[in-house]
Amino acid sequence: MKDTQENKTHKITFRLKAQEAKFLDDFAGSAGISRSDTLRNLIRKIQGDASIIKTDKLLNTLSDLAAEQGRVNNNINQLARHANQYSKVSDLDPKVFVRFNTLLNRHLDFQEDMNRTFRKIYKSIS
Template sequence: MKNSHENRTHKITFRLNDQEVKFLDEFSKSAGISRSDTLRNLIRKIQGDASIIKTDKLLQTLNELAAEQGRVNNNINQLAKHANQYSRVEELDPKVFVQFNSLLARYLDYQEDMNRTFRKIYKSLS
Protein backbone atom coordinates (compact mmCIF):
# COMPACT_ATOMS: atom_id res chain seq x y z
CA MET A 1 0.00 0.00 0.00
CA LYS A 2 1.39 3.37 -1.00
CA ASN A 3 1.93 6.08 1.54
CA SER A 4 -0.67 8.82 0.99
CA HIS A 5 2.12 11.42 1.05
CA GLU A 6 3.74 9.95 -2.10
CA ASN A 7 0.91 11.19 -4.31
CA ARG A 8 1.05 14.75 -3.02
CA THR A 9 2.99 16.52 -5.71
CA HIS A 10 1.03 19.76 -5.92
CA LYS A 11 1.73 22.67 -3.63
CA ILE A 12 -1.11 25.19 -3.25
CA THR A 13 -0.48 28.67 -1.89
CA PHE A 14 -3.19 31.19 -1.06
CA ARG A 15 -3.77 34.09 1.27
CA LEU A 16 -6.08 34.43 4.26
CA ASN A 17 -7.02 37.48 6.28
CA ASP A 18 -6.35 37.63 10.04
CA GLN A 19 -9.82 36.39 10.97
CA GLU A 20 -9.66 33.44 8.55
CA VAL A 21 -6.20 32.29 9.68
CA LYS A 22 -7.24 32.62 13.33
CA PHE A 23 -10.29 30.45 12.68
CA LEU A 24 -8.21 27.88 10.77
CA ASP A 25 -5.60 27.73 13.53
CA GLU A 26 -8.17 27.45 16.33
CA PHE A 27 -10.14 24.80 14.47
CA SER A 28 -7.01 22.80 13.65
CA LYS A 29 -5.77 23.02 17.23
CA SER A 30 -9.13 21.91 18.66
CA ALA A 31 -9.20 18.97 16.22
CA GLY A 32 -5.58 18.10 17.03
CA ILE A 33 -4.49 18.16 13.39
CA SER A 34 -2.38 20.40 11.18
CA ARG A 35 -3.68 23.20 8.96
CA SER A 36 -2.95 21.05 5.91
CA ASP A 37 -4.87 18.07 7.29
CA THR A 38 -7.78 20.36 8.20
CA LEU A 39 -7.95 21.63 4.63
CA ARG A 40 -7.55 18.11 3.19
CA ASN A 41 -10.43 16.91 5.39
CA LEU A 42 -12.55 19.81 4.17
CA ILE A 43 -11.80 18.85 0.55
CA ARG A 44 -12.78 15.24 1.26
CA LYS A 45 -15.98 16.44 2.91
CA ILE A 46 -16.86 18.59 -0.09
CA GLN A 47 -16.11 15.71 -2.49
CA GLY A 48 -18.38 13.33 -0.61
CA ASP A 49 -21.20 15.70 0.27
CA ALA A 50 -23.53 16.71 -2.56
CA SER A 51 -25.58 18.83 -0.17
CA ILE A 52 -23.05 21.66 -0.06
CA ILE A 53 -24.94 24.63 -1.43
CA LYS A 54 -24.02 28.06 -2.70
CA THR A 55 -25.88 29.82 0.08
CA ASP A 56 -25.77 33.29 -1.45
CA LYS A 57 -27.70 32.12 -4.52
CA LEU A 58 -30.07 30.06 -2.36
CA LEU A 59 -30.81 33.02 -0.10
CA GLN A 60 -31.41 35.29 -3.11
CA THR A 61 -33.83 32.76 -4.60
CA LEU A 62 -35.64 32.30 -1.28
CA ASN A 63 -35.90 36.08 -0.92
CA GLU A 64 -37.43 36.34 -4.41
CA LEU A 65 -39.89 33.54 -3.59
CA ALA A 66 -40.90 35.23 -0.35
CA ALA A 67 -41.47 38.53 -2.17
CA GLU A 68 -43.59 36.80 -4.82
CA GLN A 69 -45.55 35.02 -2.10
CA GLY A 70 -46.20 38.38 -0.46
CA ARG A 71 -47.54 39.79 -3.73
CA VAL A 72 -49.84 36.78 -4.18
CA ASN A 73 -51.13 37.13 -0.62
CA ASN A 74 -51.78 40.82 -1.23
CA ASN A 75 -53.72 40.04 -4.43
CA ILE A 76 -55.87 37.48 -2.63
CA ASN A 77 -56.62 39.98 0.13
CA GLN A 78 -57.60 42.61 -2.45
CA LEU A 79 -59.91 40.16 -4.20
CA ALA A 80 -61.55 39.23 -0.89
CA LYS A 81 -61.98 42.89 0.01
CA HIS A 82 -63.66 43.66 -3.34
CA ALA A 83 -65.91 40.61 -3.00
CA ASN A 84 -66.97 41.69 0.48
CA GLN A 85 -67.73 45.22 -0.69
CA TYR A 86 -69.84 44.14 -3.65
CA SER A 87 -73.45 44.78 -2.69
CA ARG A 88 -75.24 42.92 -5.48
CA VAL A 89 -74.04 39.38 -5.08
CA GLU A 90 -77.07 38.07 -6.98
CA GLU A 91 -75.81 39.82 -10.14
CA LEU A 92 -72.41 38.12 -10.06
CA ASP A 93 -71.82 35.29 -12.47
CA PRO A 94 -71.53 32.01 -10.49
CA LYS A 95 -68.67 31.01 -12.81
CA VAL A 96 -66.55 33.73 -11.18
CA PHE A 97 -66.95 32.07 -7.77
CA VAL A 98 -66.21 28.63 -9.22
CA GLN A 99 -63.08 29.92 -10.93
CA PHE A 100 -61.95 31.83 -7.83
CA ASN A 101 -62.44 28.77 -5.62
CA SER A 102 -60.53 26.62 -8.11
CA LEU A 103 -57.63 29.09 -8.27
CA LEU A 104 -57.57 29.49 -4.49
CA ALA A 105 -57.45 25.70 -4.04
CA ARG A 106 -54.52 25.49 -6.49
CA TYR A 107 -52.79 28.31 -4.63
CA LEU A 108 -53.22 26.51 -1.31
CA ASP A 109 -51.76 23.31 -2.81
CA TYR A 110 -48.75 25.28 -4.10
CA GLN A 111 -48.40 26.94 -0.72
CA GLU A 112 -48.27 23.55 1.02
CA ASP A 113 -45.64 22.35 -1.47
CA MET A 114 -43.58 25.48 -0.89
CA ASN A 115 -43.80 25.08 2.87
CA ARG A 116 -42.64 21.45 2.63
CA THR A 117 -39.76 22.52 0.39
CA PHE A 118 -38.78 25.31 2.78
CA ARG A 119 -38.77 22.84 5.69
CA LYS A 120 -36.52 20.47 3.72
CA ILE A 121 -34.14 23.31 2.89
CA TYR A 122 -34.07 24.43 6.50
CA LYS A 123 -33.34 20.89 7.73
CA SER A 124 -30.54 20.43 5.20
CA LEU A 125 -28.91 23.71 6.24
CA SER A 126 -29.19 23.15 9.98
Protein backbone atom coordinates in the same frame (compact mmCIF):
# COMPACT_ATOMS: atom_id res chain seq x y z
CA MET B 1 -18.16 13.65 11.72
CA LYS B 2 -16.05 16.73 12.48
CA ASP B 3 -12.33 16.66 11.90
CA THR B 4 -10.21 17.34 14.94
CA GLN B 5 -6.86 19.07 14.71
CA GLU B 6 -4.93 15.83 15.44
CA ASN B 7 -6.58 14.12 12.44
CA LYS B 8 -5.13 16.72 10.06
CA THR B 9 -1.61 15.43 9.55
CA HIS B 10 -0.97 16.32 5.91
CA LYS B 11 -0.22 19.88 4.88
CA ILE B 12 -0.73 20.52 1.18
CA THR B 13 0.53 23.63 -0.56
CA PHE B 14 -0.19 24.55 -4.16
CA ARG B 15 -0.46 27.60 -6.37
CA LEU B 16 -3.51 29.02 -8.10
CA LYS B 17 -3.98 31.56 -10.84
CA ALA B 18 -5.39 34.91 -9.68
CA GLN B 19 -8.87 34.14 -11.04
CA GLU B 20 -8.88 30.71 -9.38
CA ALA B 21 -7.87 32.19 -6.02
CA LYS B 22 -10.56 34.88 -6.37
CA PHE B 23 -13.15 32.23 -7.19
CA LEU B 24 -12.09 30.15 -4.16
CA ASP B 25 -12.23 33.20 -1.88
CA ASP B 26 -15.61 34.33 -3.25
CA PHE B 27 -17.07 30.85 -2.97
CA ALA B 28 -15.74 30.32 0.55
CA GLY B 29 -17.02 33.74 1.60
CA SER B 30 -20.49 33.12 0.20
CA ALA B 31 -20.63 29.76 2.00
CA GLY B 32 -19.36 31.38 5.20
CA ILE B 33 -16.40 29.03 5.61
CA SER B 34 -12.62 29.15 5.23
CA ARG B 35 -10.64 28.25 2.13
CA SER B 36 -9.42 25.07 3.85
CA ASP B 37 -12.92 24.01 4.86
CA THR B 38 -14.15 24.71 1.32
CA LEU B 39 -11.49 22.43 -0.14
CA ARG B 40 -12.15 19.76 2.52
CA ASN B 41 -15.88 19.89 1.74
CA LEU B 42 -15.11 19.62 -1.97
CA ILE B 43 -13.04 16.50 -1.33
CA ARG B 44 -15.86 15.03 0.79
CA LYS B 45 -18.38 15.93 -1.91
CA ILE B 46 -16.31 14.11 -4.50
CA GLN B 47 -16.31 11.18 -2.07
CA GLY B 48 -20.09 11.55 -1.72
CA ASP B 49 -20.14 12.59 1.95
CA ALA B 50 -20.86 16.32 2.04
CA SER B 51 -22.81 19.04 0.35
CA ILE B 52 -21.69 22.59 -0.24
CA ILE B 53 -24.38 25.23 -0.06
CA LYS B 54 -23.82 28.72 -1.40
CA THR B 55 -25.80 30.50 1.27
CA ASP B 56 -25.90 33.91 -0.42
CA LYS B 57 -27.66 32.50 -3.50
CA LEU B 58 -29.93 30.36 -1.35
CA LEU B 59 -30.94 33.33 0.80
CA ASN B 60 -31.53 35.52 -2.29
CA THR B 61 -33.73 32.83 -3.82
CA LEU B 62 -35.70 32.38 -0.60
CA SER B 63 -36.11 36.16 -0.35
CA ASP B 64 -37.43 36.28 -3.93
CA LEU B 65 -39.88 33.46 -3.17
CA ALA B 66 -41.11 35.21 -0.03
CA ALA B 67 -41.62 38.44 -1.98
CA GLU B 68 -43.58 36.59 -4.66
CA GLN B 69 -45.70 34.91 -1.99
CA GLY B 70 -46.42 38.35 -0.53
CA ARG B 71 -47.57 39.63 -3.93
CA VAL B 72 -49.87 36.61 -4.37
CA ASN B 73 -51.35 37.15 -0.91
CA ASN B 74 -51.89 40.83 -1.72
CA ASN B 75 -53.70 39.90 -4.95
CA ILE B 76 -55.98 37.49 -3.07
CA ASN B 77 -56.82 40.22 -0.56
CA GLN B 78 -57.61 42.65 -3.38
CA LEU B 79 -59.91 40.11 -5.00
CA ALA B 80 -61.69 39.48 -1.70
CA ARG B 81 -62.07 43.22 -1.09
CA HIS B 82 -63.45 43.68 -4.61
CA ALA B 83 -65.94 40.82 -4.11
CA ASN B 84 -67.10 42.34 -0.80
CA GLN B 85 -68.01 45.59 -2.57
CA TYR B 86 -70.96 43.91 -4.24
CA SER B 87 -74.08 44.33 -2.15
CA LYS B 88 -75.90 41.46 -3.83
CA VAL B 89 -74.15 38.17 -4.46
CA SER B 90 -76.76 37.49 -7.12
CA ASP B 91 -75.19 40.32 -9.19
CA LEU B 92 -72.02 38.26 -9.64
CA ASP B 93 -71.57 35.55 -12.21
CA PRO B 94 -71.36 32.18 -10.37
CA LYS B 95 -68.51 31.19 -12.71
CA VAL B 96 -66.37 33.90 -11.08
CA PHE B 97 -66.78 32.23 -7.68
CA VAL B 98 -66.02 28.79 -9.09
CA ARG B 99 -62.89 30.08 -10.83
CA PHE B 100 -61.78 32.01 -7.74
CA ASN B 101 -62.23 28.96 -5.51
CA THR B 102 -60.33 26.77 -7.98
CA LEU B 103 -57.43 29.23 -8.13
CA LEU B 104 -57.41 29.72 -4.36
CA ASN B 105 -57.26 25.96 -3.82
CA ARG B 106 -54.35 25.69 -6.29
CA HIS B 107 -52.62 28.53 -4.47
CA LEU B 108 -53.05 26.79 -1.11
CA ASP B 109 -51.67 23.54 -2.58
CA PHE B 110 -48.63 25.40 -3.98
CA GLN B 111 -48.14 27.18 -0.68
CA GLU B 112 -48.13 23.87 1.20
CA ASP B 113 -45.63 22.42 -1.30
CA MET B 114 -43.45 25.48 -0.85
CA ASN B 115 -43.64 25.19 2.94
CA ARG B 116 -42.58 21.52 2.74
CA THR B 117 -39.66 22.53 0.51
CA PHE B 118 -38.65 25.28 2.94
CA ARG B 119 -38.68 22.77 5.81
CA LYS B 120 -36.45 20.39 3.80
CA ILE B 121 -34.03 23.21 3.00
CA TYR B 122 -33.94 24.28 6.63
CA LYS B 123 -33.24 20.72 7.80
CA SER B 124 -30.46 20.28 5.23
CA ILE B 125 -28.60 23.44 6.26
CA SER B 126 -29.10 23.30 10.02
